[in-house]
Amino acid sequence: MELLSQFKLLRPSSVAEAIAARAGKSGARFLAGGTDLLTNMRHGLVQPEILIDLGGVAELRGISHDAHDAHDGQVLRIGAGTTLQQLTTDPLLRDTPALIEAALAIAGPTHRAVGTVGGNLCLDTRCQFYNQSDSWREANNFCMKIAGDTCHVAPKSDRCYAAYSGDLAPALMVLGAVAEIAGPSGVRHSPLAEIYADDGIAYLTLAPEEMLVAVRVPLVANRRGLRGLRSGYQKIRVRGALDFPLAGVAVALRCENNQLHDLRVAVTGADSRPLLINGLDALCGIALNDALAQLDKLLRKQVGPMETSITPAAYRRRVLPVLARRVIGRLIAADAE
Ligand SMILES: Cc1cc2nc3c(=O)[nH]c(=O)nc-3n(C[C@H](O)[C@H](O)[C@H](O)COP(=O)(O)OP(=O)(O)OC[C@H]3O[C@@H](n4cnc5c(N)ncnc54)[C@H](O)[C@@H]3O)c2cc1C
Ligand code: SF4
Known part of the structure; x- marks a missing residue:
C-alpha cells in the first residue's frame, strides 16, 4: 500500500460550516469514518487536496x-x-x-x-480492475474509471460498470x-x-x-x-x-x-x-x-x-x-x- 498523499484537514463543527468549507473547492472531499476513503487514498484512487472531517459535527449523529x-x-x-x-x-x-x-x-x-x-x-463503486494498488493498475494500463481510456470489463463500452x-x-x-x-x-x-x-x-x-x-x-x-x-x-x-x-x-x-x-x-x-x-x-x-x-x-x-x-x-x-x-x-x- 502506498503512502497517503498530502492534504489539508478542515474540522467544521456544524453542517453549515461543512457546506461552506466544501463550496467552490473541486479538490475537497468529506471524510466520515474514513474506512473506505482513506483506503482508496492509499491506493491512489483519489487524491483530495482537502479533507473535510465530519467527525466533529454533532448534529449528524444519532x-x-x-x-x-x-x-x-x-x-x-x-x-x-x-x-x-x-x-x-x-x-x-x-x-x-x-x-x-x-x-x-x-x-x-x-x-x-x-x-x-x-x-x-x-461509498465509491467497486471493480476488480479498480480496487488495486497504483502499480497494479499501471501495469494493466489503468482503466476508464481512473487514468485510463478503456474498460477491461466491457472494452467496447463507453461507460464504467463498477x-x-x-x-x-x-x-x-x-x-x-x-x-x-x-x-x-x-x-x-x-x-x-x-x-x-x-x-x-x-x-x-x-x-x-x-x-x-x-x-x-x-x-x-x-x-x-x-x-x-x-x-x-x-x-x-x-x-x-x-x-x-x-x-x-x-x-x-x-x-x-x-x-x-x-x-x-x-x-x-x-x-x-x-x-x-x-x-x-x-x-x-x-x-x-x-x-x-x-x-x-x-x-x-x-x-x-x-x-x-x-x-x-x-x-x-x-x-x-x-x-x-x-x-x-x-x-x-x-x-x-
Ligand atoms: C476490509 C473492509 C471491508 C469492508 N466491508 C464492507 C462491507 O462488507 N459492506 C460495506 O457496505 N462496506 C464495507 N466496507 C467499506 C466501509 O468500511 C463501509 O462502507 C463504511 O460504512 C464506510 O463509512 P465511512 O464513514 O468509513 O466512510 P468514509 O470512508 O469516510 O467515506 C466514504 C465516502 O462517502 C463520502 N461521504 C461520507 N460521508 C458523507 C456524507 N455525509 N455526505 C456525502 N458524502 C459522504 C466520502 O467523501 C467518501 O467518498 C469495508 C471496508 C474495508 C476496509
Ligand atoms: S472502467 Fe471497467 S474496468 Fe474500470 S472500474 Fe469501471 S468496470 Fe471496472
Missing part, C-alpha cells in the same frame, strides 16, 4: 423518532454520522430488522465502530427511506434510490457541494402501518467475517394466508447502483410458489451484473434469486411463529 411528517406519520431519522455499530444496538430500530442485519453484515467490528451511515451510502457494493442502501430502500441532503441553497429531500446513478464513475446524483445529512425511514409505510411489515437482509461474500457483498438482497413484506403482500425487494453488489426491483405488485395476493417463480424472472431481467468482481457475473445473477427466496422464506417462517 437516531431519533421525528415529529409526525405531513404525509407519512412518524419517521425514524438516522443521522449520516451515526456509526454502523449504533445501528446494530439502538432499540429504536427494533421494527426495522433489515437495517440491523445489513449493518451487522458490513466489514468487521472495528470498521463498524467508526464507519458511518453516510459513508456507507456514499458495482455499488454498500449493504445499507437496499435495506433502507425496501423500507421507503428518504435522503435528507444539505447544500449551499438549503436542505432538500429525495427518495434514497434517486441519489444513485447507473454509472460506475458518476455513481451519485448529489452535487459535489451537497452532503447527506440523514435518512428518514417512514414508520407508517402505508395505511396499515409498519406493524406486520417484516424485513430482512442477506448477502454472499468471499470471507464471511469481513467482505463487501458480491450480491446482497433486502426484502420487506407482509404475509397473509401464505400469500405475499407489500413485497419490496432491493439488490446490491450487482449494478452500479442499488436497485429497487419493479413490478412486484403483481406478485402480491397470488400463490406463493407462483410469486417466487415470477420474482426469479424479474430479478434476472432487471439486475445486470458484469465481471467486476472475482465471482463470475453469471454466478451473481443466479445467486440473487436464491438469496431473495431465502430471506422471504425466513420472514414467512418468522411470521408463522
Whole structure:
C-alpha cells in the first residue's frame, strides 16, 4: 500500500460550516469514518487536496423518532454520522430488522465502530480492475474509471460498470427511506434510490457541494402501518467475517394466508447502483410458489451484473434469486411463529 498523499484537514463543527468549507473547492472531499476513503487514498484512487472531517459535527449523529411528517406519520431519522455499530444496538430500530442485519453484515467490528451511515451510502463503486494498488493498475494500463481510456470489463463500452457494493442502501430502500441532503441553497429531500446513478464513475446524483445529512425511514409505510411489515437482509461474500457483498438482497413484506403482500425487494453488489426491483405488485395476493417463480424472472431481467468482481457475473445473477427466496422464506417462517 502506498503512502497517503498530502492534504489539508478542515474540522467544521456544524453542517453549515461543512457546506461552506466544501463550496467552490473541486479538490475537497468529506471524510466520515474514513474506512473506505482513506483506503482508496492509499491506493491512489483519489487524491483530495482537502479533507473535510465530519467527525466533529454533532448534529449528524444519532437516531431519533421525528415529529409526525405531513404525509407519512412518524419517521425514524438516522443521522449520516451515526456509526454502523449504533445501528446494530439502538432499540429504536427494533421494527426495522433489515437495517440491523445489513449493518451487522458490513466489514468487521472495528470498521463498524467508526464507519458511518453516510459513508456507507456514499461509498465509491467497486471493480476488480479498480480496487488495486497504483502499480497494479499501471501495469494493466489503468482503466476508464481512473487514468485510463478503456474498460477491461466491457472494452467496447463507453461507460464504467463498477458495482455499488454498500449493504445499507437496499435495506433502507425496501423500507421507503428518504435522503435528507444539505447544500449551499438549503436542505432538500429525495427518495434514497434517486441519489444513485447507473454509472460506475458518476455513481451519485448529489452535487459535489451537497452532503447527506440523514435518512428518514417512514414508520407508517402505508395505511396499515409498519406493524406486520417484516424485513430482512442477506448477502454472499468471499470471507464471511469481513467482505463487501458480491450480491446482497433486502426484502420487506407482509404475509397473509401464505400469500405475499407489500413485497419490496432491493439488490446490491450487482449494478452500479442499488436497485429497487419493479413490478412486484403483481406478485402480491397470488400463490406463493407462483410469486417466487415470477420474482426469479424479474430479478434476472432487471439486475445486470458484469465481471467486476472475482465471482463470475453469471454466478451473481443466479445467486440473487436464491438469496431473495431465502430471506422471504425466513420472514414467512418468522411470521408463522
Ligand atoms: C476490509 C473492509 C471491508 C469492508 N466491508 C464492507 C462491507 O462488507 N459492506 C460495506 O457496505 N462496506 C464495507 N466496507 C467499506 C466501509 O468500511 C463501509 O462502507 C463504511 O460504512 C464506510 O463509512 P465511512 O464513514 O468509513 O466512510 P468514509 O470512508 O469516510 O467515506 C466514504 C465516502 O462517502 C463520502 N461521504 C461520507 N460521508 C458523507 C456524507 N455525509 N455526505 C456525502 N458524502 C459522504 C466520502 O467523501 C467518501 O467518498 C469495508 C471496508 C474495508 C476496509
Ligand atoms: S468496470 Fe471497467 S472502467 Fe469501471 S472500474 Fe471496472 S474496468 Fe474500470
